[in-house]
Amino acid sequence: MLTKYHLGERWLGFPRSYRWAAVADRLQSASGVLLGLFLLLHLHFESSILLGKAAFYRVAQVLEGGLFTPSGHGVPLITQLFSLVMLLVLMVHAATALRRFPVQLGQWRALRNHLHLIKHNDSKLWFWQMLTGFLMFFLVPMHLVTMLTNPEIGPHLSAARVYHDNYWLLYGLLLPAVVVHAMLGLYRVAVKWGISFQRHGLLLLAKILMGYLIILGACSLVAYLVIGHSLTLPVTPFTP
Structure with missing residues (x-):
């Protein structure tokens, strides 16, 4: 004989837990799209050094x-405020994304078995997005904190930071990780929320953007290294 038991919704955490999961999904997607679009603009602004x-x-x-401003010179405080906003958006994105990160050995084994047995392409993409997200958890805050504590931007000052302060190590690791993570993230958001059902076309576009942005960022980084190598300390800010 089947006995029915009624468990209160408050005790089960339903529907509150599902409501939070839905809100977290929206926050994760919205913050990810915002960060991805910012990356597209940021790398192109940085590439102006090539000109x-x-x-x-x-x-x-x-x-x-x-x-x-009357003098025509920028205000470094704007860079600090914008970096602080981006850091807060990053914290929201990381907090909502960590819900899906495998933390137990059994979860890692299940993920490994799934990748080997099912061989689902989007699952492999999610795995790479997870790995790059793990790297970004350490690398991106270092970059943003630098912008908060040392917001001066210019051809000489930025080049000196890259070359003399050895920030090329940070940016060399950050560039491929953030580009792969962001482009795969935008692809998965478009598929998840039904923006487009053309998976093959979207994935091809994401791969093209990955290659283009990595090459663009690498060329900019090399330009900073070349300029930084020609500078002598203490560095004099560039004036046209």
Whole structure:
């Protein structure tokens, strides 16, 4: 004989737990899209160094609000405030994404078996996104904290940071990790929320963007290294 038992919704955590899961999913996707779009803009702004020191200087001044100051020079405080906002968005994204991170040995074994047996392409993409997200958990805060504590931007100052302060090590690791994570994330968000059902086309676009952005970022990094190598300490800020 089957006996029915009624368990209160408050005791089960339902529907509150499901409501939180839905909110967390939306926060994770929204914050991820915001960070991904910011990355696209950021790498292109940084690549203005490839057009020369004067071009990068003008871009930096505009981004720091130089159009609204009498002298035309930017305000480093804007860089600090924007970096703080991005750090908060990153914290929201990390907090909501860590819910799906395997933390127990049994979960890792189940994931390994799933990847070997099912061989589902999107599951492999999620695995790579998880690994790059783990690296970013350490690398991205280091970059943002640097922008908070040392917000001065310019062809000479940025190049000196990359070359003389050895930040090329950080950026060399961060660039492929953040590009792969962001492009795969945008692809998965588009599929998850039904923005497009053309998985093959979206994945091809994501791979093209990965290659393009990594090459663009690497060229910018090399340009900073070349400029930094030519500088002598103490560094004099660039003026056109």
